[in-house]
Amino acid sequence: MQHKIIGTTMPVLVIGLDAYEKLVSETGELAWKTPNVLLHTTTNAAGSSGLFGALGRALAGGGLFMTEYTAEGGPGSVAFAAKVPGTIDSHEVGGGRSYLIHRHGFLCAEAGVSLAVGFQRSLGAGIFGGDGFRLQHVSGQGRFWVELGGEVVVHDLAPGEVIDVHPGHVGMFESSVNFDITMLPGIRNKLFGGDGFFLARLTGPGRIWLQTMTMPNLAHAIAPYLVGEVREGGAEDAAIGGLAGALFRSLR
Template sequence: MQTSIIGTILPVLNVGLDAGEVLLSETGELSWKSPNVSLRTGIAAGGAGGFLGAVKRSLGGGGLFMTEYVAEGGPGFVAIAAKVPGHIEEHAVQPGRSYLVHRHGFLCGTQGISLSVVLQRSLGAGIFGGNGFLLQQVSGQGRFWVELGGEIVSHTLAAGEQIDVHPGHVGMFEDSVNFEITMLPGLRNKLFGGDGFFLARLTGPGRIWLQTLTLPNLAHALSPYLGGGAVAGAETGAAAGLAGQFIRKVFE
């Protein structure tokens, strides 16, 4: 399997498959492919282990179904494009280890990769964490690719080292990293600061990947251009229409 990541702020992952090789992704990820690559969609892929496993996976933000891309009769290729401005990164996972990825972060993986919902480690994380804590767990053995928004800031936490992060900026972290919810200090900060009530506290040891762009922030930045009433000028109206289509696509 040969891979390349093409582009900058809206990259595309190009995967070259040898005959018989398989690439696994959630449904709806395909951008383009060679004609000899066939698609097999089902619930058992990605280590689901049947219908209940697929339901559990979907609770983590993924889909009930997953798609396998198989090169038949010779080499082929599959391309998967990013959905938001950001970066695509490749990682490898080994048996006994796993990564936790934000709910829309998993892009695709090789055979042997298992995708499921992570069990929340604290009640607060499940109730107050927001979308940033509906996490997917990538385990098994093989290579996988993730899509993170904006720029990626990675850091290796030493044992006991901590960092407080807005939940939406948590992109991915190793399973050795512990996370919990901590409340933002100060009543005025909570009510008027605009940063919400809670932060994610990540505690080492382990590596973390933070993303600078969150979907709510992107939606907020574009909202003035969506328009709620009459729009002056055809050019402005066209721009608002395109922005609206982009927002709807992001949140599909």
């Protein structure tokens, strides 16, 4: 299996499959493929089997279904495009090594890679507007690819070294890193600081990948321009703007 990543701010991952090689991704990720690459949508993929395995994967931020890609009768290729400005990176898992990635970070993987819920904790849902913090646990054996927002800052934490990170900027980290949630100190900071109530506390040893852009920040940045367009347009534009506004509110 060969791969190449094309582009910079909106990259595309192109994977070349040998005959009968398999690749798995979440549903809805396909950009393009060669005709001999067949798709099979199933709940029994990425190391899970049956309804409970699929539900566990869904709790981690994935979907109930996964899509398998198989090259039939000869070599083929399949491509996945980035959904937001950012980066696509390749990683290896195996030999006791595993990773945790943010809930929208998993892009695709070789057939021997497993995807499951890694961490789930409430951040005050219904009280402070948080919707919880969920991570996907990637284990098994093989290569997998992740999509992170904006630029990626890689840091190796020494044993006992600690860093506090806004939860949205946690992209991925090795499973040897201890993860916890800590509350932002000071009532003024909580209420008027604009940084929320919680921070993710990462403690070494292990490597972490931090992403500089988050979906909520992107939505907030472009929302005023959508409102301006709606004011200048007619009823049809207002309807479209309303749908777009609902979409961006769901990303917060």
